Amino acid sequence: MQCPKCQHENPSEALFCRKCGTKLPSVCPCCGNDISPQDKFCMKCGTKLDGATNTIAEVNAPTLEDVHAQSKSWIPDELAKKYMSAEQQATGENRPITALFADISGFTPLSNTQSSEAMFQLVQDCFRELVGIVARYEGSISGFRGDALLALFGAPILHENDAERAILVALDMCSIMQERGLDVSIGLNTAMMTVGEIQTQLHSEYTAYGTDINLAKRLQEAAEPGQILVGTGTHRLTRRVFDFEAIHDLSVKGFTQTVTAYSVQQMKAHPEKLRGIEGLRAKMIGREHEFSDLKEAADLWLAGQGQMVSIVGEAGIGKSRLVSELREYLSSKCDKESGRQGDKENPPLSPLPLVPMSLLEGRCVSIGQPISYWPFLDILHTWFGLVEDDTEAERVQKVREHIQELLSDRCDDILPYLGHLMNLKFGDDIDTRLKGYSPEQVSHHTMMRLRDIFVALSQKQKLLLILEDLHWADDLSLDLVSLLMDELMAHPLMLLCVYRPEQKHRVWRLGSQAQRKCLERYREIQLQKLPPAYSRRLVQELLDIDDLPEGVRGMILTKSEGNPFFIEEVIRSLIEREVVYREDERWKAKEGIAHISVPDTIQSVVLSRVDRLASEAKYVLQCASVIGRLFKHKLLEHLTQKQQELDGYITEFEERDLIYEERTIPELEYAFKHALTQEATYQGILEQRRKSFHREVARGIERLYHERIQDFYEELAYHWERSGDNEKTLEYLIKAGKKAAKQYLNDAAINYYTQALELAEEIGISGDRLAKIYELRGFLYDGMCFYEEGIDDISKAAGLYKSGTKRANMYQAISRAYEWSIGDRDEAGKYARMAIEAVDPDDKSRDASLAYEGAGTVFIHSIDLGKGEKFLRKALSISEEMGYKDLLATQYTLLAWFYDYSFRWRPDDEYWLSYDEDDMRKWQEDARKKALLYLKQIESEPATYVTVAGYGGLYLILALTFEDEKENIYLCQKALRVGARSSEGWTMVLAALQLGGTYQGQGKIDEAIEVY
């Protein structure tokens, strides 16, 4: 503090000038404004002053809000600007946030010896220092909760090591406060949290919300003075960097169950990288040409040109490595561009890019049949920020909010499809909007919506979609990739497709598609084996051993055949066998190494490493391998029943580089380092044990995920099949088939049904159950225009069904196929008759009515008008009696059409000669009226049964039966409207043509052009 008289700089707590003895002016404890002793309130900020200086408790209580307000002025200008621009981008987002609460204690003893003014200054200085530390690591000050300061890491500025930064801040805070003779108790927790502005009474505050933030506060309250307690979220992310002491069963206020907290001890002497054994990750060797190709594409993309790159190569050759190098390149590039150099004393800790671009990665998994849109769902989950603990309501809210923000005017149009795709219920009419749509329509529209989402995202921020392991992709995902290629010319979207050269898989066609669609934006990077000189360098990089005998080096090189993964595995096996060891920061080889033999195949190398695990650990790893290359922590916990020890094993596997943490969102999941690691571990399990493992996995999925079991049908079919439980396998094969058919994944659905049929026949299933599967497959074939196969299956179903009406439905379907698709009217008539004969005469079910309706249409077409009318009327009598309104609308429309058809095309048919024409016109009029009456009643309801032409189509058929132009125009307009609502493309086209023709006839050319 500067003396007003002699300008001497005094310590902040001084009351009188050290040099000239002048009384120094007092300052307001809140805003720092000068005050005189007689002031009762600060004239600048209004803080009450009298008596407020007696105890530290009173110092704290009224002023924290204002300390916060003032804290902004303590942040360097440059950083403040950065916060501001980042805040705008990050508002309303879900992000992984580490929340830090810090409460300073130990003021009371000091207040006995220090004057109150000195205490004010001290408090302010302390907070100023804390804020300074937070700012140095680019965290942000969110405000105060109670007496504790809240800082956030990960918002608004995101770094890849925010949790690490937060603990560094906590450690700094402790030591600085200690120097002042004070203590600080600190609590931290990391979780997905929502960030944004909230308004408090005094100011608006950029902060995070969610229950996880409360845990950080409670941990701070539970911490002793000078202690730093972190929650499991923070611990998991930082356990390789700091030493911790676990505190189990800690009771914290507001939480019903006890929690495990970790007390931070210190930073490790050798902080490890998140993966791998220290010293075993080599820098990338070779690949200069390939990498520069990739960088060139990325630069063009950053300059605004859409790009498509395929990285193709064998397992373990280095595809994912190239992708991870690209990530680093982009990160450092953007860092440079944003001008963030960091000062020498406090270098930034590998920050993530700030320039507006997003990287979203999705990977495919290899289990039996691929799951539709898997990699894109993966991407969407990340983007929506879905987390494991989200309730359905929270998931729904997140999805809604993201779409609302991205494409607000299309929310109602997009959400029904996302709901369908992700099995979400929005709880309003969005859920029922797709009811009347055919699977084909839903599938088509879903894909278009997904495309629109990614295009819109790329317009908001340059977007890089990384699609890993596409050689396991489902057809729909590949279709979507292909569709997105069309957008590359117009949008800053980059598709990075990574796959193995599996020529039998559809992914193999991606290259030729790209050449057709976006040649000038496409490049393919083929990764070949590393040449011997490079392999040698890789070995050298990984194992910097001077005395490694040339024989051993040669053996590693020959066995690994230029595959970097194999090189790594062979070396790891040497380390684990302890013939290579670390001493004083260097690798050394044992004497006997020259005689060591290494298995010939990569599988056996991996297996020999797995075999060296202790038996319990090996058991856990085997369990994981049964789940698959990707395995959920929760499921593994269920399978191994080892809650306590599991994380220890997982850390061990990670350290041995057998697995790595794949993702924490939407739930914690690990992946085997390599597909080969998983395969080899799995192959090592005895056949009989494998079965029981698979059974437990399937049971676990049923139990743990019963609320969204649909998501797991494919996996369940796979695990039950491998467990040998035929009944369960059959159940899930059929369910997976239906699910695939619903998503219009026809080939996959046929596959499931075929597997189901083979299994059913094998285990002697017969009768209705077998019939049902044939029916499912037959109808699907029919829909795919494989009529012969369809008729074949449906005939088999007809032969198996016990119920006459069910058989009738089958014959009916066959008759329809002959009538409409194959064009064989005789056969159509034959089956229509068989259908009628099969119906139980007393049956009044919808199926019975449909059988008569179908026979009616076939006979009318086959020119037996009399029979046709008779069957149609029989159908109507059942529907009338039972009140099937939707069937009545269809059947009366058909009847009206029947008269029209007969008048127009068969006026001389014998059948008519027995009737009076006026009577017939009356009947037709009556049928039209009734059809319209029922249609009006049901048109807004979702179609329960997909009518002949959809409700819009029925309006159109009725329009065609009217010669009166006014009626005709009215009904065509109706057809257009109803058709548009339920996406009946053909109806709309035909109705528009019809309407345009009528307008044209009337000379209304403008109206005609408009509808055309």
Ligand SMILES: Nc1ncnc2c1ncn2[C@@H]1O[C@H](COP(=O)(O)OP(=O)(O)OP(=O)(O)O)[C@@H](O)[C@H]1O
């Ligand atoms: N050029 C290289 N220099 C150094 N290490 C490499 C190189 N290429 C790959 N590696 C290492 O080899 C291992 C296997 O590589 P990576 O995981 O990228 O293979 P991949 O081609 O993606 O295999 P998969 O098809 O099974 O996913 C990794 O640990 C990676 O870091």
Ligand SMILES: [Mg+2]
């Ligand atoms: Mg890979």
